[in-house]
Amino acid sequence: MVMLRIALAQVNVTVGDLAGNADIVVDWTRRAAARGARVVVFPEMALTGYPVEDLALRASFVDASIAVLREVAERLSVEGLGGIAVVAGYLDRRPGLAPRTGLPAGAPLDAAAVLHGGRVVITSAKHHLPNYGVFDEYRYFVPGNTLPVFRLPVPGTSDAVDIAVAICEDLWQDGGPVAVTRHAGASLLVVPNASPYERGKDDVRLDLVQRRAREAGAVLAYCNLVGGQDELVFDGDSILVSASGEPLARGPQFEEALIVADLELPPAVSDSGEAVDAGDGSLITIERVALPDIAAPPLAADVDPAAAAEPGPFWPRLDDLAEVYAALVLGTADYVRKNGFRTVLLALSGGIDSALVATIAADAIGPEQVHVILMPSKWSSDHSVTDAEDLVERQGLHARTIAIQAIVDSFRDGLGDFPLAGLPAENLQSRVRGVINMAVSNDEGHLVLTTGNKSELATGYSTLYGDSAGGFGPIKDVPKTVVWALSRWRNATAVAAGMTAPIPPNSIEKPPSAELAPGQLDTDSLPDYFVLDALLDDYVEKDMGSAELIAAGHDPALVARVIRLVDLAEYKRRQYPPGPKISQKNFGRDRRLPITSRWRETLPG
């Protein structure tokens, strides 16, 4: 057996920032080299960011991606890092026209390259293209048909190790690069990934990585992206397992990290390149390249070059609520930062939705960057003001109060004979708040956060151009019952750490109300949220039809009412801003339904 020190660089790159992402790859390779690593793995499409969506169809962007890859290889060599094998994802092309569109970008490839000795020594492309859920990869890419195997000399020995490369979805489907890795006799399979977070997915990934390592008969190094990209949040959580599936190291969730580990690997023996039945009806050609032995740069003073053949490191795991909260914070922080904002603004009502959004924002970018406006109307309760003030004091946010009644009244007066009453009058209050938010945003440059939760989005319980107006919706994928659970969890976490609970307990405990009419409660229009969320979970997430919902024990009258609300609110959801996905099926990229549709579920009997 020979020892190889590997580093997984789970980094936070930005879509389209080729120069910035190139700097990240060079910088983290430098860090990995200082810790004695001979091979460094970066995430899928690390140089372009992921997903690039229709940028893949633009020839100028593909050209720039290919050019920056070569520049990074040269820069690494110039910096004395040419002896480190760097595996990084980028966007490439195969000659020809883009699939189906005929655009001149070539046939785009979700590609990975090995950089060594100042050169791009071998490239490959993702073989299995995901085209479900949030992924649309048949729209952009053509599949890869090679398995690259690079032979890396082990320093101080005459041995070398054979390392194969597969990309993300290649692990999720049977056959393909994993199967061919065993045939190729590679002892290490490195896998760049861009796998978005959703609840419970970390356990699914660990099982998957363990199973594929056993199938490949190789140590498997899974390096995942970190960071927010519009509605997706990548959680990192990179994993290293032995060829028998035993965990060797596991990275942190929702933060950048360099995971460095020593691997004991059998030395390389085979050297044939051939086309192999990939077990999925296709042929994959094994392409081999032997890398020259290039001296590595000196180690950092405190690094032990000798093999420390012990498993690790293992970062602590987050529990379910901690994980969800971290996803919301990272998704919000990165949306703000990557879109060039420094501050956010939201309307603070004293209710739990805006309280949780304010808390997420304060945790994401710091309380001094969070601006809130209290906008009481005629129907606002006393506690709406006192609870909002309590939150501001607990967290140290920038707050101002703009009473809206005079504006609402003068709007009504300005309409002359138009009879503004009932629902239009109620919604006007919400719309006045939306207009004020946007005016302050225009003047002071804050990003406006919307406060709607998933239960409200599902049922259409929000006002168009009112409380739904804004740029980013941090809790749009969080059901109301989880809003409460997260709020209690966040307070308990603070108290356990000897800090002030950030959310006023009264905001958590009081019954929810839109306060647009006297004495109004959410339960006047909607069922109890625990009953509603259970039904929405089955209808929205699990796509059950009416008969299945009733068979699952939901009240038939409620099924009929809620299905109707959900179906009719599609137009509202389409106009809602993006927000971080935490569920298996978010409104947006995951759940796509026609707005104009006459399909209605029928009730049996």
Ligand SMILES: Nc1ncnc2c1ncn2[C@@H]1O[C@H](COP(=O)(O)OP(=O)(O)OC[C@H]2O[C@@H]([n+]3cccc(C(=O)O)c3)[C@H](O)[C@@H]2O)[C@@H](O)[C@H]1O
């Ligand atoms: N298929 C379709 N495609 C495009 N547009 C469509 C449409 N169907 C209706 N519309 C439009 O949508 C309008 C109805 O939607 P909208 O104007 O929002 O009004 P609407 O949904 O009728 O009322 C808002 C509801 O949200 C509740 N709510 C809950 C919580 C908080 C807040 C708050 O504001 O703070 C509000 C409020 O109590 C009320 O029940 C129609 O007048 C029409 O213009």
Ligand SMILES: Nc1ncnc2c1ncn2[C@@H]1O[C@H](COP(=O)(O)OP(=O)(O)OP(=O)(O)O)[C@@H](O)[C@H]1O
């Ligand atoms: N008096 C108010 N001042 C400022 N903003 C308000 C006021 N009333 C409502 N809003 C805004 O409208 C949003 C929608 O109200 P909604 O009642 O759905 O949420 P909430 O008050 O935060 O929570 P809950 O639903 O539990 O009462 C609020 O989150 C807030 O952003």
Ligand SMILES: NC(=O)CC[C@H](N)C(=O)O
């Ligand atoms: N980028 C990808 O290929 C990701 C697909 C994969 N199923 C995942 O979610 O991890």
